[in-house]
Amino acid sequence: MANIMDVQTEDNLQYHFFPVSHGSVQFKVRTANDAHLALTMGPQESDPMYEVFIGGWGNTKSVIRRNRTKPDKVEVDTPQILNSGEFRGFWVRWDGGVVSAGREGELIPFMSWTDPEPFPVAFVGVCTGWGATGTWKIEDGAEFDTPDKLEYKFGPAAAGSLEFEYRGPHNAHLCLTSAAAEVDPMYEIILGGWENTQSVIRYCRQKPDKVTLPTPGIMHPNEFRKFLIEWRCGRVMVRDGSSGALLMEWVDPAPFPVTHFAVRTGYGARGHWRIRHFGSGAGGQQLPPPSAPVAAPLYSAPPGYPGAGGPGGPGQWIDMSAGQVPPGAVVGGQDCNGEPMYVARAAHEGAVIPGKLVQSHGAAYVPWGGLEHGKPEYQVLVGGFNNWVPTKGSNIPPGAFPGGQSEDGETLYIGRVRHKGSLITGKVQQSHGVCYISFAGKELSFPKYEILLS
Known part of the structure; x- marks a missing residue:
């Protein structure tokens, strides 16, 4: 897990900035209202800039704003989402222009917006205001558990790659879909199934599996194992996240646009996950930021x-x-x-x-x-x-x-x-x-x- 940074914010709407290495930040905050985050290219307020306001307007609404201008890009009702007496956990992601915010332990965001002109985010700022002071515990990267229950937890897939670490005895299941639900068409990847002896790629929950690979001992109950999933124009690939070695591959002759991913465990296993998803180009490398002048x-x-x-x-x-x-x-x-x-x-x-x-x-x-x-x-x-x-x-x-x-x-x-x-x-x-x-x-x-x- 990433290091935890403790931050105190006064009632003055002045951002405290810190650098981030990739497209997400996880945090806990204790405040009565108005937990504000800024996503910027530098360690100061400057355009372009995303702002995520959680529990604004007297702890009744949350919004996403760009370049400190109105109207807000997204506005959702979130009554009592914050609490001055206890820490509440959240995550914010920015992937391929998709800016989203969600609650700790939930993969589906409670608000999301796609920027048609995305920019590379290198810093995150936090502040409180409008009568509130705040205490923050900030981590970069999302981590959560899945119970021994074959129910998928869904999240948005910004573009072609998803990197994750899994700690569990067996049965790490992941699916790629065109909606935040188990709907066909659908790709499923099962790692360490059949009592940690084999892994498969499955299409539309149907057998026979498209790919079957013996993988004895691929998962471990006390150790995180890292993997990279890539999908591009119907080509689904599973790689070892440490070496980059290709483990499984299948090409769908009738590909569909993947917009969501989901994870689950089952068959007697509980899983602990760390997930990072991002836009990628060929070979899974992150896209460079636009380099053109104005x-x-x-x-x-x-x-x-x-x-x-x-x-x-x-x-x-x-x-x-x-x-x-x-x-x-x-x-x-x-x-x-x-x-x-x-x-x-x-x-x-x-x-x-x-x-x-x-x-x-x-x-x-x-x-x-x-x-x-x-x-x-x-x-x-x-x-x-x-x-x-x-x-x-x-x-x-x-x-x-x-x-x-x-x-x-x-x-x-x-x-x-x-x-x-x-x-x-x-x-x-x-x-x-x-x-x-x-x-x-x-x-x-x-x-x-x-x-x-x-």
């Missing part, structure tokens, strides 16, 4: 690009490269592992083609000539609009945003479709009556799609 100095739309104009307004195209994402980038879709896809475009064969940017790949992709083309240099759409409407064929609705042009000079629009568990952005060519996307090396066409309006 958009204005970088704006240089080439002559003839549709939508060209001055920086700062909606619908501007910003030069980027090697996976860079500018502030305010339009999120148009989502990879099947949960990673966001940004609206991008690039020049190819005399055309300017809308496509997708996947940050962890370090490139944008555009569809052309039946193939998917990777582009390390590209432009990203920046603006305040993100209005998608369904349409089909050559029906281009009024206000559709022009995103490029074909090699013949025809205007290309920005569309998106759902395919193989992903929501993928691409180009709409009216004369063809379809939306084209790039996927797995190919250009695919769809007569029904959503189109972006300005």
Whole structure:
């Protein structure tokens, strides 16, 4: 367990900051009301900044706020959530832009918000105010128990990886789902089952198991064992968390978007867990923070690009490269592992083609000539609009945003479709009556799609 830091906060709304090494913090606080946390890039109040207020407004409500501005991003009723006479335990996580807060021992958050423009958090600040003083015991990382009961405890899976440590005699069960419930489709991973003799990957709670591996003695009742679960576009992998060695792997031919995970123990076992989940790129490495400067100095739309104009307004195209994402980038879709896809475009064969940017790949992709083309240099759409409407064929609705042009000079629009568990952005060519996307090396066409309006 991480070291515990004791902090006293006065009734003055001044944050006490400390560094954090990863995307969660667990704490206990004793106060009558208004336990405030700030998540920042540095050890001071500065934008960008998330604030999590627990037990505000006389211990009646809790909110998530960004950059100290209203309206609040989330507001929930939490009457008497704090107590001046006893410590109450909570956790706060920030993973892949998902900011969530929950009670100690509960994996399902009581409030959560997804930031379309996430930033790397390096410091956490705590304070109290509005008539309250507080005593805090702060730890980084969540730890909890599961009873000998085959009931899953659910939590949000921000993106493609989940790292955990488990201490128990056998039967560490973990599932990946598209909802906070046991619903199909569903992946299940059982480690140390059958009296700590074998481990399996199971699909939709059905037998035969997709993978079976002899693992005698993989778990221990008095020692934490570390594991890493990864899922990307249907590829489910289980690794030894210490060595990185691949233990089990299975590829789902019809993948689905994983949004939640859950854990449980049973068959005579109680388990103790430490869990860390985070957004990842290939190989389970954490995504680098956006490294681009602000958009204005970088704006240089080439002559003839549709939508060209001055920086700062909606619908501007910003030069980027090697996976860079500018502030305010339009999120148009989502990879099947949960990673966001940004609206991008690039020049190819005399055309300017809308496509997708996947940050962890370090490139944008555009569809052309039946193939998917990777582009390390590209432009990203920046603006305040993100209005998608369904349409089909050559029906281009009024206000559709022009995103490029074909090699013949025809205007290309920005569309998106759902395919193989992903929501993928691409180009709409009216004369063809379809939306084209790039996927797995190919250009695919769809007569029904959503189109972006300005």
